[in-house]
Amino acid sequence: MYWGRSFASKLTGKHKVSTGISPSGYIHFGNVREVMTGDIIHKSIQMEGMESSFIYLCDDIDPLRKVYPFLPESYEKHVGKPLRDIPAPEGNLSYSEFFIQPFIETMKKLNISPEIIRTGELYRDGKLGDLIEESIKKKDQIRQILEQFSGRELENDWYPYNPRCSQCGRINSAKATGFSNGKVSYQCTCGFNGESDIYKDEGKLPWRIEWPAKWKILGVTVEPFGKDHGTQGGSYDTGKAISETVFNYPAPAPMMFERILLKGKGAMHSSTGINIPASEMLKFSPPEIIRYVIARVPPTRYIDFDPGSGFLNLVDEYERLHRLKKEGKLDEDKSTILEICETGRDQEQIPDFRHLTTLVQIYSDDKRVSEIISSDGKTYSPDILHERIEMARDWIKNHAPEDSKFRILGIKEKTNLTEEQRKVICELHRVLDSKTEWTPESIHESSRVAIESSGLEPSAGFVAIYMTIIGKERGPRLGYFLAGMDRNTVLSRLEFICGDSP
């Protein structure tokens, strides 16, 4: 059984799936796995005939932890402030919105549509107030759980609350000193003493308590999370204990997922530069394929993503699955995967991606590419066609391995041919030069004639021609290929190689 349905089939009743992120920087493909895993589980629960809703939390009240490599030095003064209170590196948005908004757009394109909830608003609207009060009242019990599970020791005057200093704006530098009438008094390292209203966004719970508190107030029943939270004594363990023994709420069913690695480079991190931003993925990958990369394997496996030839193979595989489905030859699991990968578009209207990656290297004009790709008799939606052409161009430019790329050689550029192959070129030049027609069919016919009269094996003859034009042994279908080039350029090139006897 497909992993998503297998997971869902063990559940009963009505569900709310939740995931989220602290928008502290550019959101990359590795982060997509979290929300995708949530989406897959959400949809799988529905497939199993149960009701499900899906929420995505943007932890915009989390503090900026440090000056990340992509930030200017001047951000030093913002370290410790909530992300939503800091200006974005560019533009007029807040820091958190600057990073989360493009990601919300990315999710839309990926057909992921959770309800977006900003954690800062939960505090502002007082939704967490009661649980904050409960946490403070039961702080010894919480302290005991945290110390027992994580093995660390908390100070005697520890409070399960981080006030936001109303003077310096930091949420990590004020120390809670007391609690009465719904207000936490604090002393900040900036010298300011004040009070925070726990029913307003004047402070926050520390993560390990905030997580289970959010489960309870939002009614979360299923939550996927990365292995960083899932380690023994990690925040899921403590969250579960706090949720069940302090808040009296059953912890959500966990689903731990592995990371996405970049093939040959390692785990994706926003700080190390080893990553592909989520928005950049969509520049070269159809959204269905992004879904497919994540949906096809169980979350417990790490994904070694290869944006080069591995990516193209994946696209092929996906397109093949669609053909098999049409023929009714697909087993249940694979059918489920395709269903999960849907983005609401008709697969019939989507052109062969591998073919496009070739065509865009022959023709710089998108109209020509469209004409050729449509010559198979199918009608493609102009929008999708345009989008896929852009993707193919981006892939060739930024991700394609050398094998998949070619360059048309200059008229007087050297190439490596045997004497026999050179004769094929002379013959081809002679045949083409005598023709006035410059069409794919005519060129294809001419090349066949030229190779035949040279006495070489057809394959060797084609190698000679490809070596001459692009310096490689294979290439795109010859007739269409040369017809797309300027006739005089091709003839000059053939003439030069013909005369260039060793």
Next chain:
RNA sequence: GGGCCCAUAGCUCAGCUAGGUAGAGCAUCUGGCUUUUAACCAGAGGGUCAGGGGUUCGAAUCCCCUUGGGCCCGCCA
């Protein structure tokens, strides 16, 4: 120090949570197609399922150990 994941054909992996004759795609080779969308069709070769032990009538699959690769936690989130 602790936890998790991975190891199956040259490559990428499926099969493992129902224990029952080791699979797919790519690559290679053979044949076909008046030689191609870097195709397509038919067929072939190719594996001590990392190693060892255990349970079992039977183990790639379940349990234990070892080796190798990788990730996470032990600050914060």
